[in-house]
Amino acid sequence: MGAEVSKYSDGSLDLAFVGRENDMKMVRELLQKYKTIGIYGMHEIGKSRFLVELFRNMNKSGAICLMKDFELDDITSSYVHYKWFHDLFSYTDLQTKWTDFKIKFPGENIVCDICKRCGNKLSCESKKSCLEQAANAAIESVKSCKKQIMIFLDNVDKIIDSDLKDCLLHFIHELNEKCPKIKLVFCSNNEVKCLHKSYGRLVLGALAERSILKLIYLTTECPDDVSTSEYDDNVSNDKNAQNNETAENLFKQENQYFTPENKVYMDKIATLCEGHPLAAIISGSLLTEDEGILTPEELMEILTEARLEVLGQDHCPPDHRLDACETPLQKVKSVYRVIFNEKRIASEGILGDSSAL
Incomplete structure (x- = not known):
């Protein structure tokens, strides 16, 4: 009963495995x-x-x-x-x-x-x-x-x-x-x-907020390690110690996104993901794509706006609540496109003025 058997030689997916x-x-x-x-x-x-x-x-x-x-x-x-x-x-x-x-x-x-x-x-x-x-x-x-x-x-x-x-x-x-x-x-x-x-x-319940934050961190600051696992029995103790230390000290000045100044925004983004690992991965991806045109503060505002509208009574009657919440990130993507287009137009306008000079 099924099509081809999936034989994962290394068991990896394009998602980090943390918090489980x-x-x-x-x-x-x-x-x-x-x-x-x-x-x-x-x-x-x-x-x-x-x-x-x-x-x-x-x-x-x-x-x-x-x-x-x-x-x-x-x-x-x-x-x-x-x-x-x-x-x-x-x-x-x-x-x-x-x-x-x-x-x-x-x-x-x-x-x-x-x-x-x-x-x-x-x-x-x-x-x-x-x-x-x-x-x-x-x-x-x-x-x-x-x-x-x-x-x-x-x-x-x-x-x-x-x-x-x-x-x-x-x-x-x-x-x-x-x-x-x-x-x-x-x-x-x-x-x-x-x-x-x-x-x-x-x-399986929702991930702890700290684990969600770690997923966003891996997606933004360590994209090459996004398919890593914290629970590999073959990983050395030194490597496990490194992982634990990183989890306790995510916000550093040398980071691109997880800086001390962005901590309040990243914490709020993690809260708005509500324990969903895929939401954390997508949130991190939104920050890194298009060379980081979207800031953590802007992403926080987008997620907040999208969540409020999805959960609003006008958009989510009681008998449709689960259906409305199935793909809330579609709203995030649409709002993101608006912000991206506005920034791109503004950028092209500045370049146009410079060329004229």
């Missing part, structure tokens, strides 16, 4: 107790980055890890489902089982004759039945696997919100109950209520 030390410790403890763990949290809170960091750390520890991101999958494609089973078998020591599976489900389409005539519609009950049969066959095959395997599934909401929800939940349940050597960690915006109580759960 306690969460990482907690999920490691859960892995000692449960075979299946759900990681939940609101949209854009950092679940995918957290999952990739966990994948990277477990991969370095010697575990056999399989990473799958459903975000870009065409879940209506039967080939996509077949490819997922192929990748699952490829990580086991059961090549003969894979051969038997291919004989039972030949070709690269897990479909029935009806599906070929109805255009592979996702809502087709026959197709879902075929897919469930294939899942059961795969589970029966991999349950005898001797290797310890960890499966990481990201953005499962795409399937949970589709007609394939029952197929996915059935697969997770059977994997948990029948495959002793396989552990599963998945990410979802909303908690899956129908999962068994024997599953572990971790809810």
